[in-house]
Amino acid sequence: MIDGLVTLAYLVAASLxxxxxxxxxxxRTARAGNRMAAVGMLIGVVAALLSEQILNPVELVGGxxxxxxxxxxxxxxxxxxxxPELVAAFNGFGGAASALVAAAEVLRExxxxxxxxSAAGETVVNAPGxxxxxxxxVAASVLIGSVxxxxxxxxxxxxxxxxxxxxxxxxxxxxxxxxxxxLAVGALFxxxxxxxxxxxATGASSDGxxxxxxxxxxxSLVLGVLLVLPIGGADMPVxxxxxxxxxxxxxxxxxxxxxxxALVISGALVGASGLILTRIMCEAMNRSLANVLLGGFGxxxxxxxGGGDSDQPPVQSTTADDAAVMMAYAGxxxxxxxxxxxxxxxxxxxxxxxxxxxxxxxEVSFAIHPVAGRMPxxxxxxxxxxxxxxDQLIEMDEINPEMGQxxxxxxxxxxxxxxxxxxxxETSPIYGMPIINVDxxxxxxxxxxxxxxxxxxxxxxxxxxxxxxMLFGDAxxxxxxxxxxxxxxxxx
Amino acid sequence: xxxxxxxxxxxxxxxxxxxxxxxxATLHTxxxxxxxxxxxITIVGALVVAGGVEAPWAKWVxxxxxxxxxxxxxxxxxxxxxxxxxFKPREKAVAxxxxxx
Numbered sequence: 351m352i353d354g355l356v357t358l359a360y361l362v363a364a365s366l367x368x369x370x371x372x373x374x375x376x377x378r379t380a381r382a383g384n385r386m387a388a389v390g391m392l393i394g395v396v397a398a399l400l401s402e403q404i405l406n407p408v409e410l411v412g413g414x415x416x417x418x419x420x421x422x423x424x425x426x427x428x429x430x431x432x433x434p435e436l437v438a439a440f441n442g443f444g445g446a447a448s449a450l451v452a453a454a455e456v457l458r459e460x461x462x463x464x465x466x467x468s469a470a471g472e473t474v475v476n477a478p479g480x481x482x483x484x485x486x487x488v489a490a491s492v493l494i495g496s497v498x499x500x501x502x503x504x505x506x507x508x509x510x511x512x513x514x515x516x517x518x519x520x521x522x523x524x525x526x527x528x529x530x531x532x533l534a535v536g537a538l539f540x541x542x543x544x545x546x547x548x549x550x551a552t553g554a555s556s557d558g559x560x561x562x563x564x565x566x567x568x569x570s571l572v573l574g575v576l577l578v579l580p581i582g583g584a585d586m587p588v589x590x591x592x593x594x595x596x597x598x599x600x601x602x603x604x605x606x607x608x609x610x611x612a613l614v615i616s617g618a619l620v621g622a623s624g625l626i627l628t629r630i631m632c633e634a635m636n637r638s639l640a641n642v643l644l645g646g647f648g649x650x651x652x653x654x655x656g657g658g659d660s661d662q663p664p665v666q667s668t669t670a671d672d673a674a675v676m677m678a679y680a681g682x683x684x685x686x687x688x689x690x691x692x693x694x695x696x697x698x699x700x701x702x703x704x705x706x707x708x709x710x711x712x713e714v715s716f717a718i719h720p721v722a723g724r725m726p727x728x729x730x731x732x733x734x735x736x737x738x739x740x741d742q743l744i745e746m747d748e749i750n751p752e753m754g755q756x757x758x759x760x761x762x763x764x765x766x767x768x769x770x771x772x773x774x775x776e777t778s779p780i781y782g783m784p785i786i787n788v789d790x791x792x793x794x795x796x797x798x799x800x801x802x803x804x805x806x807x808x809x810x811x812x813x814x815x816x817x818x819x820m821l822f823g824d825a826x827x828x829x830x831x832x833x834x835x836x837x838x839x840x841x842x
Numbered sequence: 843x844x845x846x847x848x849x850x851x852x853x854x855x856x857x858x859x860x861x862x863x864x865x866x867a868t869l870h871t872x873x874x875x876x877x878x879x880x881x882x883i884t885i886v887g888a889l890v891v892a893g894g895v896e897a898p899w900a901k902w903v904x905x906x907x908x909x910x911x912x913x914x915x916x917x918x919x920x921x922x923x924x925x926x927x928x929f930k931p932r933e934k935a936v937a938x939x940x941x942x943x
Contacts, residue, residue, distance in 0.1 A: 398889035417912020425920035450907035457900035616883035622858025720867035734928035
């Protein structure tokens with residue numbers, strides 16, 4: 351009876367996930383959708399707690415409490431600029447949890463009660479145990495979960511901008527070897543006997559099985575690191591989406607091990623939606639998934655230098671008051687935000703700048719590249735935080751045809767998404783990636799700390815164009831200075 | 843392992859693809875974060891494993907899984923909500939900011 355109710359509750363939870371995901375794909379209903387999914391999760395947890403097998407409530411409540419406190423702390427304390435890193439980290443936790451649950455299930459099957467039976471000389475034909483298919487799924491769950499864990503934390507580090515995390519010569523060869531090792535150890539684990547049934551009966555050591563399982567986990571962790579290391583920084587969002595899909599698949603595999611419908615349905619749902627999201631993002635950058643995974647950008651980072659030492663013409667730099675005058679007397683200004691805006695936390699200043707310009711009668715809008723920042727939609731979140739109205743944000747495809755009529759474009763901390771090399775230079779690693787065509791505007795002002803290359807690590811010919819002026823400095827300080835100049839202009 | 847589970851898996855995958863085929867770029871990050879929180883459904887598996895055994899090793903591995911899955915679930919849903927909070931209509935947002943100040 352209670353089993354039936356628990357299963358029904360899982361069905362309700364899974365349905366709420368489907369509805370919630372559906373709503374998450376439209377801005378108006380997204381928040382309600384997220385809450386719906388959260389309610390679904392609560393129902394699932396309560397159902398699991400009510401199922402009659404629960405033996406030790408103290409540890410369970412303790413585990414839930416500790417996890418909740420850490421989760422709430424991380425979710426509340428992390429600044430909005432670091433959302434991509436946080437999502438990557440959570441992803442890793444989810445993958446690790448799935449791998450651990452599968453491992454725990456193997457441990458459970460090998461526990462003493464079964465041995466006692468065999469010690470008593472009985473045959474253990476009817477003892478519960480894992481057949482070879484189940485053991486194979488355990489292996490899959492441990493493999494995918496561990497790759498998700500270590501891969502996500504490498505992604506986390508890369509998103510944090512840690513420079514040491516790049517590939518090394520011969521990495522691909524090592525990855526292939528480790529991959530083969532994973533397959534071999536996985537096969538040894540699976541064929542080492544039907545866990546729980548054979549071992550006690552034959553008297554073979556079950557420690558061997560656990561050893562293979564542990565080795566599989568460790569090798570998979572190494573594989574996860576090797577797979578993500580060579581991937582270029584600008585491709586990280588795609589990788590995080592892909593790892594998200596993996597964490598769903600790991601959950602589904604764990605569901606197969608436990609025979610639990612809630613895990614299988616939700617895992618499949620997340621796995622499929624993660625893959626679709628991965629594909630959508632690849633399309634936005636005009637890159638194939640294979641291209642991303644084999645790491646095109648990473649290689650380029652080592653070949654191009656910091657800039658300024660090539661035979662490019664010198665860049666023109668400008669000052670805050672010139673920039674202020676230029677924008678105050680423009681008819682139309684477009685702002686292109688990038689990650690530099692996010693790190694400098696300049697969104698509130700930029701909004702103040704927009705307000706001042708609008709008071710002057712200047713038409714101002716934002717041009718949003720689909721992958722500006724460290725993650726798609728990153729800019730929208732930041733600008734929304736600063737109360738920039740939704741209708742001022744214009745997507746790339748919409749604004750590009752109008753670029754020729756724009757008087758001044760202000761690029762705030764964006765590099766790669768405005769790099770004309772993507773359009774003009776067939777040898778460039780970002781060639782073919784759609785960009786915002788700021789170079790077609792009358793004047794371009796680029797706010798940037800230095801001439802260092804952007805996240806993709808490639809030179810930007812935009813900076814050397816005759817209609818481009820550089821305004822060096824921290825985005826927040828620079829925008830503040832421009833605001834100050836505008837105010838004196840308006841007072842005069 | 844039951845065939846029924848496999849059938850459910852395949853069907854649910856199709857549902858997943860259908861549900862997310864057209865999402866605006868604006869929502870990619872919250873969507874990723876939200877679906878990540880849903881993948882924390884492993885929490886149910888962790889509860890079943892950690893709660894259903896007396897075997898000490900299995901139990902403690904299960905409890906470790908439970909803690910990690912809970913971080914994923916609680917943190918994931920909260921952070922998604924925090925991001926989506928930014929997308930509310932402007933007037934309301936301004937009013938609330940003023941109210942807080």
